[in-house]
Amino acid sequence: MSSFGGRMREYPSLSIDRFDRDNLRARAYFLSHCHKDHMKGLRAPALKRRLACSLKVCLYCSPVTRELLLTNPKYKFWENHIVSLEVETPTQISLVEEASGEKEDIVVTLLPAGHCPGSVMFLFQGEKGTVLYTGDFRLAKGEAARMELLHSGNRVKDIQSVYLDTTFCDPKFYQIPSREECMKGILELVRSWITLSVYHVVWLNCKAAYGYEYLFTNLSEELGVRVHVNKLDMFQNMPEILSHMTLDRHTQIHACRHPRDDEWFRGNRLPCGMTSRDGRRLHIISIKPSTMWFGERTRKTNVIVRIGESSYRACFSFHSSYSEIQDFLNYIQPVNVYPNVIPVKTTEDKLREILKPFCRSYSQNHESIYKPLGALKRCKAVYSADRDDDNGDELFDADLVSSGHKIPKLEPESVSLQNQPPPENSQENTQATNYKATATPTSFQVDFVECEESNDEGEEEEEEEETGKKRVLAEVPPHAADSTTALKDLVGLVPLVPACEQRGARQEANKVLPKWDAFFKRTVEDSDASEHEDSCLPTTDSGEPQSPRLFSDEEEFSDSTHISSQTSSQSTHISEQGSQGWESQGDTILISSQEQKKLDFSSLKRAEGRDMFYTSHCSTGENRTGTQSCIPLDYGTSCIKDFNGECSARAQEGATAVPTLRNSVQLQSISERGSFQERSVALSHEAHTSFQTSSDFEIPSSLDTKVSEPNKLCS
DNA sequence: GCGATCAGCT
DNA sequence: CACAGCTGATCGC
Numbered sequence: 001m002s003s004f005g006g007r008m009r010e011y012p013s014l015s016i017d018r019f020d021r022d023n024l025r026a027r028a029y030f031l032s033h034c035h036k037d038h039m040k041g042l043r044a045p046a047l048k049r050r051l052a053c054s055l056k057v058c059l060y061c062s063p064v065t066r067e068l069l070l071t072n073p074k075y076k077f078w079e080n081h082i083v084s085l086e087v088e089t090p091t092q093i094s095l096v097e098e099a100s101g102e103k104e105d106i107v108v109t110l111l112p113a114g115h116c117p118g119s120v121m122f123l124f125q126g127e128k129g130t131v132l133y134t135g136d137f138r139l140a141k142g143e144a145a146r147m148e149l150l151h152s153g154n155r156v157k158d159i160q161s162v163y164l165d166t167t168f169c170d171p172k173f174y175q176i177p178s179r180e181e182c183m184k185g186i187l188e189l190v191r192s193w194i195t196l197s198v199y200h201v202v203w204l205n206c207k208a209a210y211g212y213e214y215l216f217t218n219l220s221e222e223l224g225v226r227v228h229v230n231k232l233d234m235f236q237n238m239p240e241i242l243s244h245m246t247l248d249r250h251t252q253i254h255a256c257r258h259p260r261d262d263e264w265f266r267g268n269r270l271p272c273g274m275t276s277r278d279g280r281r282l283h284i285i286s287i288k289p290s291t292m293w294f295g296e297r298t299r300k301t302n303v304i305v306r307i308g309e310s311s312y313r314a315c316f317s318f319h320s321s322y323s324e325i326q327d328f329l330n331y332i333q334p335v336n337v338y339p340n341v342i343p344v345k346t347t348e349d350k351l352r353e354i355l356k357p358f359c360r361s362y363s364q365n366h367e368s369i370y371k372p373l374g375a376l377k378r379c380k381a382v383y384s385a386d387r388d389d390d391n392g393d394e395l396f397d398a399d400l401v402s403s404g405h406k407i408p409k410l411e412p413e414s415v416s417l418q419n420q421p422p423p424e425n426s427q428e429n430t431q432a433t434n435y436k437a438t439a440t441p442t443s444f445q446v447d448f449v450e451c452e453e454s455n456d457e458g459e460e461e462e463e464e465e466e467t468g469k470k471r472v473l474a475e476v477p478p479h480a481a482d483s484t485t486a487l488k489d490l491v492g493l494v495p496l497v498p499a500c501e502q503r504g505a506r507q508e509a510n511k512v513l514p515k516w517d518a519f520f521k522r523t524v525e526d527s528d529a530s531e532h533e534d535s536c537l538p539t540t541d542s543g544e545p546q547s548p549r550l551f552s553d554e555e556e557f558s559d560s561t562h563i564s565s566q567t568s569s570q571s572t573h574i575s576e577q578g579s580q581g582w583e584s585q586g587d588t589i590l591i592s593s594q595e596q597k598k599l600d601f602s603s604l605k606r607a608e609g610r611d612m613f614y615t616s617h618c619s620t621g622e623n624r625t626g627t628q629s630c631i632p633l634d635y636g637t638s639c640i641k642d643f644n645g646e647c648s649a650r651a652q653e654g655a656t657a658v659p660t661l662r663n664s665v666q667l668q669s670i671s672e673r674g675s676f677q678e679r680s681v682a683l684s685h686e687a688h689t690s691f692q693t694s695s696d697f698e699i700p701s702s703l704d705t706k707v708s709e710p711n712k713l714c715s
Numbered sequence: 716g717c718g719a720t721c722a723g724c725t
Numbered sequence: 726c727a728c729a730g731c732t733g734a735t736c737g738c
Binding site: 044045205207259261262288 | 717718719725
């Protein structure tokens with residue numbers, strides 16, 4: 001829950017995500033996303049009065065947020081005061097003090113935050129330097145490095161302050177399985193259940209908030225079953241969401257709600273009241289997406305854990321994990337970091353202690369001495385598909401596909417659960433291994449899906465140590481030297497890729513296999529190298545409904561079930577990772593690498609096509625040319641360009657990749673303060689050939705900012 | 716009657 | 726505990 005007061009130290013005349021008290025005097029308002037804890041005061045009479053007296057005061061947000069807000073009648077009065085800004089489109093805003101006429105110009109850029117539909121971070125550039133307000137965010141490791149607009153030329157912008165989502169800035173949440181991993185786990189659980197019969201239904205016990213749409217649409221698309229919800233008028237102009245949800249309760253996937261839905265569920269009743277179909281009783285399981293619950297586990301768990309006869313917990317997070325936050329900050333290296341969220345169990349001081357090492361002044365004092373001289377010249381990180389240090393976090397991002405990596409094709413067919421090959425040994429997923437993965441990326445190959453546990457004191461110590469090492473070893477990005485001349489530096493912050501090139505790159509990227517393959521390839525090799533037997537999935541088929549077997553049982557529950565005992569006897573190899581047997585492992589991994597290989601790989605390709613919807617990639621170019629056909633959902637982060645990926649795709653297509661003189665010259669001309677040497681080094685990377693200099697773009701002023709028109713929103 | 720706040724709930 | 730809400734009671738305007 002955000003405890004951000006609304007105002008940043010550098011730009012106190014702006015208010016973000018808070019609209020009460022002092023914020024009533026703001027010159028401009030910003031809303032990062034449509035969650036209530038970021039909307040305090042947004043419909044209060046005091047603010048309503050202010051709007052009534054002022055034509056100029058505006059609320060800035062993403063097009064999706066605008067849509068979600070205005071479909072709620074309680075916020076309709078904002079209609080004439082909302083300005084939606086396209087994501088990744090630097091926009092100049094004039095802040096006028098209405099009484100005095102005093103004026104201040106600021107450039108704001110919305111960056112995708114990956115938290116919920118429409119969620120963005122705000123990057124402000126003005127007289128007081130460049131500051132980043134993250135709102136709530138979930139970004140995988142490496143995603144900051146791929147956000148072009150966090151860079152000037154090939155250097156990271158000089159960011160004075162970051163106002164940071166610290167929800168899971170706690171070692172307890174050191175690692176949270178990636179969105180894809182969680183999605184995959186849920187997908188297979190749902191698939192395994194609803195394919196048993198039409199009377200088998202799933203209830204997704206989701207909280208009433210935006211953010212689960214990603215889950216619903218994926219399930220619907222993969223399984224061809226729409227998700228029943230209570231309400232969907234807010235998505236009326238977002239056809240890609242609308243088409244996967246339904247108000248018709250005759251479906252096998254439900255995310256509907258009722259005040260006493262838990263109670264109803266215990267009575268084998270869905271929140272919408274359904275208990276049967278064709279007079280026959282329904283078999284209902286509930287899946288509750290949770291993050292905290294997994295964070296509290298003292299042992300490793302799968303992303304899915306069975307907690308009762310028909311109840312499951314699924315790991316699912318809207319917020320970045322501790323290590324993702326670390327990665328983000330480590331890349332940005334701001335001068336200051338301020339926490340937006342002070343979790344109940346912690347204090348602002350404690351958080352600051354955690355965050356301090358990522359502030360530049362601290363790292364200059366503590367880190368640079370360990371660096372080889374060369375590393376002091378910080379280059380924009382180029383994330384390569386060959387990079388081995390991901391834990392799969394990046395796999396979500398369809399834009400990150402790379403053709404540079406030689407990848408074996410995996411079976412695209414999804415095999416139904418009943419016919420699944422046996423689980424394989426899922427590798428030594430010990431905690432220590434994972435930590436090493438972070439610290440020494442090149443040597444690590446994660447198998448998959450695990451919740452890290454960090455409750456053990458000794459392990460936490462180890463973690464701190466490793467984290468420290470990582471920081472020392474990490475290549476630190478360069479920063480643009482300026483902070484006070486941000487406006488002048490706009491050449492470095494406008495989109496660098498013309499829309500046509502973006503599209504071309506995407507099309508090419510879509511032809512190649514996503515990084516998933518590389519990921520699993522490594523997994524397969526590892527699996528082969530390690531011991532595992534070809535045991536089988538339980539094959540009992542009494543005709544009675546069976547619970548899915550891909551997943552873990554909670555300890556107290558496991559012994560009481562037929563399924564788990566069976567699994568237990570057949571899967572002892574899984575526990576080779578430690579000296580403990582399966583039984584003592586409790587919630588041990590059940591999805592093996594083998595199973596993962598067999599999962600519906602084609603779905604991941606489909607996801608690529610879908611990301612045009614979930615993200616707002618290309619919006620900067622396409623919107624201007626009027627070809628955008630629906631509201632781009634700034635949910636994910638696929639709009640982030642992977643330089644290397646694009647480059648590789650081009651190279652493979654035979655495109656000539658020439659680091660042009662033109663680029664070098666232009667960069668030199670705009671890098672008065674920076675080191676040309678650094679820039680030219682980075683430029684020699686062919687990736688940059690697909691960018692043109694930013695001077696080809698004009699920055700739209702806020703006055704010209706167009707509100708997305710309905711006919712453009714819905715094709 | 717409405718909003719703010721808080722307790723209690725999931 | 727509580728990711729992000731909800732409901733209901735109470736109080737004040």
